[in-house]
Amino acid sequence: MDEMESGVVKKFMFVNRKAPYGTIYALEVLEMVLISAAFDQDVHLAFVDDGVFQLKKGQDTKALGQKNFSPTYRALDGYDIEKLYVEAESMAERGLTEADLLVPVEVLSRADMGALMNEMDVVLTA
Amino acid sequence: MKIGILVNEGPYNHQASDTALNFCKAALAKGHTIWRVFFYYDGVLNAAPRAEPPTDDRNLFKQWGELAEKHGVDLVVCVAAGLRRGIREGDTAPGFRISGLGQLIEAGIQCDRLVTFGD
Numbered sequence: 001m002d003e004m005e006s007g008v009v010k011k012f013m014f015v016n017r018k019a020p021y022g023t024i025y026a027l028e029v030l031e032m033v034l035i036s037a038a039f040d041q042d043v044h045l046a047f048v049d050d051g052v053f054q055l056k057k058g059q060d061t062k063a064l065g066q067k068n069f070s071p072t073y074r075a076l077d078g079y080d081i082e083k084l085y086v087e088a089e090s091m092a093e094r095g096l097t098e099a100d101l102l103v104p105v106e107v108l109s110r111a112d113m114g115a116l117m118n119e120m121d122v123v124l125t126a
Numbered sequence: 127m128k129i130g131i132l133v134n135e136g137p138y139n140h141q142a143s144d145t146a147l148n149f150c151k152a153a154l155a156k157g158h159t160i161w162r163v164f165f166y167y168d169g170v171l172n173a174a175p176r177a178e179p180p181t182d183d184r185n186l187f188k189q190w191g192e193l194a195e196k197h198g199v200d201l202v203v204c205v206a207a208g209l210r211r212g213i214r215e216g217d218t219a220p221g222f223r224i225s226g227l228g229q230l231i232e233a234g235i236q237c238d239r240l241v242t243f244g245d
Contacts, residue, residue: 008235028167031206035227039235122234125242126134126167 010121012036013044016051018126020070021061025126026054027069032124034072037079044120045076046113047105048087052094055086055101073103087113129153130233131163134244136171137186138179143172146243147189154197161237162200163190164230165222169244170208173201173222187219194221202229 014033020026036043047055054070061068076082084105091097091107098107108116117123131150135142150160165172177187193199201222203213208224215224234240 010235012231012234024167028207032166032227032230036231038228039231041231041235122240124132124234124240126244 009040009042011042011044011119012122012124013046013117013120015046015048015117015123015125016054017049018054019050020054020056020059021064021066026051029124029126030069030072033076033081034079037081042083043081044083044085044116045081046085046087046117048090048113050090050094052086052090052096055084055103055105056096057100057102070102076103085113085116127153127158127238128161128236129158130161130230130237130240132230132233132240132242132244133163133165133169133172134167134242136168137174137177139168140244142169142243142245143186143190144184147186147193149241149243150193150199154199160193160197160199162202162229162233163193164233165201165203166207166227166230167244168211170203170211170213173203173208173213173218175213175217175219177219191219191221204230 014029016029018025059068059070085108086105087110088107089110131146133142133146137143172190179185194201202225203222205224205226
């Protein structure tokens with residue numbers, strides 16, 4: 001495909017703001033992220049607001065009758081997607097710490113997250 | 127400017143489709159290029175093939191189709207999101223085509239701006 005051979009590398013950021021279940025956004029963002037890996041772009045994932053719950057350890061969706069897709073976050077490094085950022089204030093507001101998360105992340109303050117977003121070429125939010 | 131558009135919400139239920147349409151029309155009128163419109167999440171329902179909105183209301187399906195017909199705008203519906211919601215190849219409103227998420231990433235790479243419409 002031409003776009004894969006174009007050699008253009010842009011900074012993409014996928015911003016996750018929603019809880020993992022209740023709406024389909026988190027799951028379909030993950031599908032976008034996995035496809036983006038095929039394009040050799042500089043991919044960043046941000047988790048803010050209720051989006052921080054997407055990375056919580058010990059998700060059990062049996063009672064919901066929905067697929068637990070949280071193990072996919074652990075597989076992202078296999079796609080060379082390793083830049084995961086979590087907003088400190090969003091975690092604190094929800095009583096979470098880094099120890100509650102199922103993958104290694106970089107924790108950023110709200111201000112630093114804003115500054116990082118500002119450096120991106122393409123920001124996709126859900 | 128070369129602009130890519132991402133529509134994340136279904137028609138009527140949400141303002142996103144109307145606003146994206148108005149944005150496209152305004153950008154084209156100013157001489158910009160709408161390089162591609164990509165429909166994702168419930169946005170794929172903008173391509174519903176047998177929708178019949180009340181005749182005293184705007185027809186968003188028709189307006190998208192006219193944008194494709196008159197201005198050659200590439201309207202792409204995500205295949206995976208479409209299959210989840212009953213929109214598939216050969217069964218869309220006129221003017222739309224079905225393809226993969228790679229088309230969205232490509233728009234991000236190729237366009238000067240990628241503008242999202244949705245919450």
